Amino acid sequence: MSERPRRGAVHEHRAPSDCPVCGDRLAVTRLGCGSCGTELAGVFTSCAFCALDEAETEMLTVFLASRGNLRDLEKHLGVSYPTARLRFNQLLEKLGLAEPAEAAPTTPTREQVLAEVASGALSPDEAAALLASL
Structure with a gap:
């Protein structure tokens, strides 16, 4: 009961x-x-963390629980390493913990984004958002 x-x-x-x-x-x-x-x-x-949505909070929790291992974050998100790194850098920017210029070297190429959509690792909506930021 x-x-x-x-x-x-x-x-x-x-x-x-x-x-x-x-x-x-x-x-x-x-x-x-x-x-x-x-x-x-x-x-x-x-609180800076209070502005995070549920998915961002979960991503941060997985990252911390794996002691900062981006490969574990990549597996949890079901995306490629460059995409996991990009999302984590976006999270750091949202928290005010990273320079916006840091995200530039890890930005996936258009071809990488399309390949991830084709493999099913990335949804079309996520791909559209990533492509819009390129």
Whole structure:
């Protein structure tokens, strides 16, 4: 038998990081206690990792669990090494931990992207996004 949530329980949802109207970064301005109802208002610094989506969080978790082994990340993602490295560099850029110029040498060629689509390692949508960035 599953446990029912207690009355007034707060369900955890991932907060959006970007404004749905203008696309700018959202600021955390209110914090609340789900237990007693206490609320704090102000402008609070948000966590850099909180802006990651579920797939990016999973990719970072796999990378850390494999002690920084990009080959393990490549296997987990089911893509080629250059694509795994590109995605990881994009993640580092999103976290503000890498220079944008670092991604340039590892960018796959158009032919590599098309070959990965043909092999099924890359979806057409992912390939379109990669090709648009070339």
